[in-house]
Amino acid sequence: IMTRAGEKVWQYFGTDGDFVPCLHSVGKPLNNGEKDNGVWPCADVEHKYISQFPEERLIWSYGSGYGGNALLGKKCFALRIATVIAREEGWLAEHMLILKLTNPQGEVKYVTGAFPSACGKTNLAMLIPTIPGWKVETVGDDIAWMKFGKDGRLYAINPEAGFFGVAPGTSAESNKNALVSAEKNTIFTNCALTEDGDVWWEGIGYPAKGNLVDWKGNTRPAFPKDKAPKGEEMAHPNARFTAPAKQCPCIAPEWESPEGVPISAILFGGRRPSTVPLVHQARSWNHGVFLGSIVGSEITAASTINAAEVGKIRRDPFAILPFCGYNMGDYFQHWIDVGNAAQDKDKLPKIFYVNWFRKDENNPDLPGGFMWPGYGDNSRVLAWIFDRCDGKDNAVETPIGLMPKEGALNLDGLADVYKQQIPAITAVDKEGWLKECKDIRENHYPKFGKHLPKELTECLDDLEARLNKA
Template sequence: MSNNIKELLEQRLDKDNLKKLTAINNIKMHKFIADAIEFTRPASVFVCNDSDEDLLYIRNRAIESGEEKALAIDGHTCHFDGFYDQARDKANTKYLLAKGKDLGASLNSTDKEEGTKEVLGFLKDSMVGREMLVCFFCLGPANSEFSIACVQITDSPYVAHSECLLYRPGYEQFKSIGDSPDFFRFLHSEGELEALVSKNIEKRRVYIDLDENIVYSANTQYGGNTIGLKKLALRLAINKASREGWLAEHMFVMGVHGPKDRVTYFTGAFPSACGKTSTSMLPGQTIVGDDIAYLRKKGGEIRCVNVESGIFGIIRDVNADDDPVIYEALTNPGEIIFGNVLVTDDGKPHWLGMGCELPTEGTNYSGKWHKGKTDDKGNEISPSHKNARYTVRISDLSNRDENLNNPEGVPLGAIIYGGRDSDTLVPVEQAFDWTEGIVGKGAMLESETTAATLGAEGVRTFNIMSNMDFVSLPLGRYIQNNLDFAQGVDRPPLIFSVNYFLRDKDGKYLNGMLDKLVWVLWAELRVHGDVDAIETPTGLIPGYEDLAELFKRELNEDFTKENYAEQFAIRVPKLLAKIDRIEEIYKTKVPDTPQVVYDVFKTQRTRLNAAKEKLGEYISPFDL
C-alpha cells in the first residue's frame, strides 16, 4: 500500500474498521476505497467483515436511518423509494466508452471522459455528514471457478442490507484472491435526500466502465439502479465472459423433477414481469436461483450456477394459490425487505394481487395514501406500486435446491426463453437444434413492456435473450458467443420457447397461472426422450394426449381438445410478421449480425410459407 493511501485510511477509519480493511491485502481495493473517501467525504466509514455482529449493524442502521421501517412480523421491514424512482432508469444507464470504441446503436453509451466527469461531479461531497458503508460480496459460490469478488461502497443502509440478503458473503473470498486486480467495484450515493428519498432525480445516473470493471450510481435508491451486484454487475460479467469464453445470462436456474426422482436442471430467460420468478418457484420443483446465471463448459457438458443467493422479486400477484412457497415466506417470521407496498397502521404489508381485498388507506410510496388519491397529473395512485418488490434469501425458502451453493454448479439439461406475447407464439415449443434455439428462440425474443421499466406499458419490444438492457458488447458478437458455446459439448441442452400470455379474441388469457408447470414438465420429458413431439415450421410442440395426461395428473384439470387446438394453433401470418420485424432490426441496427441469423430467418420463412400454402394461414395442431 502506498504511503498516501495508508495515511488517508489511517486518518479516516477508526482502529477497528482499519483493521478489518487492511486484513485484506489488496492495493487496488484499498486505493478504490481511499479515493472514494477523499471524493465523497463521509463523516465515518464502516467496513463489514460478514460477522454476525457486522451484519446486524447494517440491519439496524437501515432502520435507524429511516430507510426501512420495522413491520409487525419479526424480521420484516419495508422500504419506500421516491415517487419517481420506482424502476430501472434505462435512459440514464450508460456505458462509458473511450474514444474509438463502439458497442453499436442498440446499446446506450456516452463518452468515457465526459461521462466520468459528469457522474463524479454528482458524487463529489455526496456523503458529507453520512456514514460510508464498505461491503464485500462474492458473485457465484465461493471458492469456485465461477466466483467473482466484489466491493460495494454506498451511503444507503437499505442498499447494503439488500445486498446482504441477495449475495454470498465476500470478505473471506477477497482475502483469498490476494493482490489480484480482478474484481468488480461499485460506488453508489443516494444523493441529497428529501423525506428520506433521493431528491435530485433529474441528476440520476448509472454509468458503467467496462474497462475498469466499475459502476457509478448517483441520486437514486431503487434497487435496480443501486444494488450494484445485480444487473449492473451482470453487464460487467457479460463483457468478462466474452473475453474468457463463458456466458453470463439473465436466467433463472431450477431443478425440474421428473419421473423416478429424476432432477433435470433448467435455465430460463424472461424479461421482467413475464413469469421468470414464478417459473423458478413452480410447485414440486426446486430453485437454485431466479435471475442471473453463469454458464461454463466443464468435462464436455455445460454447468451453471446462480450468481445470487437471494431474490429481489416482483410482489404483484404473489398469493397463496399461485405462489405458495413465496407467499409462505412473506407471511411468516424471517428476514425480508418489502419495497413500495402499502403498509397499514398495524404494520402489515399489502400488495396488488395478494388474494384478498386491500385496505382503503395506509402508507405507500406516495406517503399517506387513501383510495382515490391522485398524482399531480390526476392519475389515481395504486395502493401498492405495480413494480413493488420483496427481498428474501433463497436459503429461507422451503423449495431450495440441495445444489444451491455447489461450487461445481449443476449440469444444464435445457434452456427456456419466454416473453409476454398476446397473439403469436404457442405456449411451449422445442427448437430443432442449438442453432435454431439460439437464433429462433433467444435472438428473436420480444415482449410487451410492463411496469418494471420506466415508460409506456404494452409496447412490443425486441429483447434479445431477455438481455437487451444488460448486453455490454456488440449484439452480433453476443449472438456468436452463444452459438459457439455448444462447441465441444457432448450433448447440448435442448432449447424451448414458452408463452404464458396468449389471449383470445376478447382479450382473455387462455392459460391459468399454474399451466406453466405442465409446459415445463413436458420439456423435462423431452430432454430425456420420454415423449414424442409434433413438427411445426418453427419447432416441435407437444401432442394432445401427453398434455392431457399432465394436466390431469399435476393440476387435476381437464385439458380439452378445444383448449389444445386454440392454444397450439400455428398462426402463420403472425409468425411471418414477427420474422420480418426482427430481421429489420438486425439489418438496420446490428451491423455485425452473423450470417447464420439471416439463414435461420430464411429457413423458417420458407417452412411457414410452405405450410400456409398446404394448410392455410391458421393451422390446427391436429392437422400437422
C-alpha cells in the same frame, strides 16, 4: 441479503484476489442529527448515473435509491460487467432463472429460462406443480452464470444470495413460496403500510383494512379489493421485496454448489397473446439462438400511454437487452461461438420457446381471456420438456420447430375449458408467423447492422421458406 460478503470473502481473495470495485451513493449525506425517516432520496432524472466501465471492470452509481441501481452486484456486475468477462473467457452470464425439476421416478434435470419483465419468471422458478409426483426446486430466480464442466456439459451457478422480487401481483395463488421467503429478514421498498405495521400491495390476494400509507407517504382509505384503479396504486407497480434465498421453502440443496448444476434445457418466453404457441423446441443450437434473439412481448394498452404502440412487439432478445455490456449482435455471435466450442454437441442443452399468455378475448369462460391457466399448470409443459431432453418420441416436426404430439401433454385434472384450447395453442399460425418474419426482417434485425451473425439471417430465411411450403 443479496450478496455474500464479509471476512470469509476477504480471506478467499487473499492479497492478490481479482474483484470489481463498485461505488454507490444516493448523493445526499445526512448532517449530524439528521434522519432520513426511512425514505431513500433519489436525484432528479438528469442527475442519476448508473455507469458501468467494462474495460476497467468498474461500476459507479449515483443519485438513485432504487434497489436495482443500488445493488451493484446485481444487474451492474452480474450481468453488464459479467457479460463482457464471459465473452472474453468463453462462458455465459445470463438473465435467467435456474430450477431443479424432479419427475415421479426421482430423475432430476436442471432448467434455465430467460423471460422479459412481468412474464412470470420468479413464479416459474418457485413453481408448485399441479401434476402429481413432480417437484420443482429453486436454484436461482434471476441470474445464471454458465460454463462447460469437465464432462462437456454446461453448468450453471446462481451468483446471488437473495431474491429482489416484484411485490405487486405476488400472492399465495401466484407464488406462495415467494411470500414465505419474504416473511422475515426482508427489506420492502415502495410498498404500502397497514395500520398495524405490515406491508400490502395490489394483487396480494386479500383487501387491506382501515387506512394505508401509500408508497408516496400519503394516508388513504384501503380499497375494498386487492386492486386499485390505474394511477391510484397504494404500492408502486415496481415495489420490491429483498429476501434471503435460503428462506425459500423450495430452495434446492445444490443452490450454492461451487460446481454448479448441469443444464438440460434452456427456455425463452414472452407475453404473446397471439401467434406464438404454448411450447415449441428448436431444431438445433443455432435455431435456439435465433429463438432467443426474437424474444419479445406484445405492447398492451395497460403497458403504454401511446395508443399507436398497442399491438406492436417490444423485443427484448434473451431478456437481456437492458443488461448486456456490449453490442447485442456480438452477443448473439458469442452464443453461436459457445455452441461451436462444445466438445460434444449432443450434450448442449435443448432450447425451447414457451408462451403462457395466448388469449381469446371473445371467450367469456376464460378468466382474463387467457387460453392457458399458467402458474402451477406450467408444470405440464415442463414435464413434456423433461421427456424431450431424454429423447422421448413425444413431438412432431412443424415449420417453426418441434411441438407436442397429440396427447403428449399431461392434461389430467386440467379444467375442461382449458383442455378445449389445446388444439389452438399447440398449432402453427402460418399467417401470424409470416407476419412475425416480416417484422423481424424489417424492424428488428436491421438494428444490429453488420454485427448480426449470418447464421441468424439463415435461420430466418429457413423459417420463412418452411412456412411458405406448409
